[in-house]
Amino acid sequence: MSANVIGFSFVLIGIFLILGKVVRLHSKWLRDLFLPSSIIAGFIALLLGPDVLGRLAEMLVPDVSFLAGGLIPDDILSVWSTLPGLFINIVFATLFLGKTVPSIKKIWGMAGPQVVMGQTVSWGQYVVGILLALFVLTPVFGMSPLSGALIEISFVGGHGTAAGLAGTFDELGFSEGADLALGLATIGILSGVVIGIFVINWGFRKGFAKHVGGRSYFTDEERERIGESYGFEMERDVREAKAIEPLAFHLSLVAVAIALGYVIQQALIGLEALxxxxxxxxxxxxxxxxxxxxxxxxxxxxxxxxxxxIHMYIDQNLISKISGFALDVLLVSALGTLSLAVIGDNLLPFLLISIVAIIWNVFAFLYLGPRMIPEAWFERGLGDFGQATGMTATGLLLMKIADPDHQTPALEGFGYKQILFEPFVGGGLVTAASLPLIYQFGPVVFLLISLAITVFFLVFGLVHFGGLRKNKSNS
Known part of the structure; x- marks a missing residue:
């Protein structure tokens, strides 16, 4: 494949990102769903590709050959199919760059309930997912037992993680899992926003959401920023490295992080082999x-x-822009190469997985949230619910609606939570290892492990933090 084709594939991604931005700007309902331009751009690319426009052309105008494969050349799609596995490394390498790592004691004091809640929800997604696979998906539909991990990969991990694991799905003989995971991640985002806003209105009527309406939910600038973001930024005093262009310097830091990760990966592979x-x-x-x-x-x-x-030389805002660029490229390329045929062939299992995931997430928020989070459970639980449906930004926007003036510790606790959450689940080490663990040891073993960890966090949260909540209500 020539360098020109690779270069032009990025040109097309840029064009689709502009189209996604324009469509979002002129579609109020898309802005109200807070879908980022990159996701809209990816779906536009999907519509113009072989699975939608190409198939429609074959059915309606079979003689028009240039539309047979859609408007995106096969060579471009081949390049795009490799990009998610590459750019996900950039996204994850930047997660903690530019952020001062606080002490475990400080993290736990501020975000302990949300850490426990998040772990309970994530490990619980493995439990319900593997149970669904063991009793329905595998025996009834003949799906791989690896399908039991799809809920956690898609709903907590999101589009980035789903796309980044495409290579692992292929290696383990469940290639269709990558397309199903991307589709489920989209369902997760939509359900998170729609159900989240519905629950906020319900909570306001019931008196749970006490801080809604502190001022108007969003200014135009805030609405645009939240809809386009994937995380949150931290302001800090930053100095520039004078001997090198700042962007090049920060890209070099990301490269060093990825190189260190590669060295660790190869060392672990070698150690395991010996x-x-x-x-x-x-x-x-x-x-x-x-x-x-x-x-x-x-x-x-x-x-x-x-x-x-010398931490002041790392500009977290610049790191965030590098991460955002990588995630935009990842999302457009992943969604543009999504196989709708795979989802169509597995439509009923796809719907079952979606329904089970949504029921678990809503149950965890509305039933476990008030029993595990001692203070401001509604606002803090909303952040966890939003993140459990596929995007950190979903959690942020739901908290913003429920607590526009930051009258609760929800936002700060949500930020600290990520330090003890993201390294493990929601796209971390456990998420990446779940597929090979199920493949090597079988779904029952991984189910028992997940169940034990879920019960541990559940009991700890209900007894420890639930006890704190009772003490506060009695005092």
């Missing part, structure tokens, strides 16, 4: 993708800068 892998003939690390270890590499880089007291 020890327990050769003893048991069970291998996991060759199937674990690079991106969660790139995140570890980013933490190492940040700790190194903190240790030398």
């Amino acid at each position: 020890t327990w892998g050769s003893w048991t003939d069970v291998y996991l690390f060759p199937y674990v993708p690079l991106f969660p270890l790139a995140m570890v590499g980013g933490v190492i880089v940040q700790l190194f800068f903190d240790k030398l007291n």
Whole structure:
């Protein structure tokens, strides 16, 4: 494949991003759903590709050959199909760059209930997903047992994680899982926003949402920023490295983080081959993708800068822009190459997985939330609910609606929560390892592990933080 084709594939991504921006600007209902321009752009590319326009042309105007494969050339689609697995490494390498890593004690004091709640929801998604796979998806529809991990990968992990695991799905013989995961991630975002706003209105009528209406929900600028963002920014005093262009310097930091992740990955693969892998003939690390270890590499880089007291040279806003660019490219390329045929062939299982995931998430928020979060459970739980349906930005916008003047610790707690949440589930090490673990040890073993961890966090949250809530209500 020529360099010109690769270059032109990025040109087309830019064009589709502009189209997505224009469509979003002129579609109020899309803005109200807070869908980012990149997701809209990806769906426009999908509509103009072989699975939609190409098939329609074959049915309606079979003699028009240039429309047979849609308007996007096969060579471009081939390049796009490789991009998610590459750019997800950039997204995860930047997660902790530019953010001062606070002490565990401080994180726990501020975000302990949300950490426990988030872990309960995520591990619970494995439990309900694998149970669904064992009793319905595999015996009735003949799907791979790996389908039990789709809920956590798609709903907590989101589009980025789903696309980034495409290679792992392929290696483990469940290629259709990547397309199903992307489709489920879209269902997650839509359900998170629609159900979240409905629940806020219900909570306001019932008296749970006490801070709604502190001022108008969003200014135009805030609406645009939240709809286009995937996280939150931290203001800090930043100095520029004078001997190198700031963008090049920060890209170099991301590259170092990814390189460290690669070294760790290869070291783990080698260690496994020399020890327990050769003893048991069970291998996991060759199937674990690079991106969660790139995140570890980013933490190492940040700790190194903190240790030398030169952290002020890392501009978190610039790191955020690099991450946003990588995620935009990832989403357009992943959605543009999504196979609708796979979803159509598995439509009933797809709907069942979606329904089970939504029921679990709503149950966890409305039933477990008030029993596990001792203070401002509604506002803080909304953030966890939004993140559990596929996007950090969904959690942010729901908290913004429910608490526009930041009268609760929801936003700060949500931010601190990520430090003890994202390294493990929601696209972290556990999410990346779940597929090879199910493949090597079977779904029942992973179900028992997930159930034990879910019960642990559930009991701890109900007893410890639930007890704090009762003490506050009695005092």
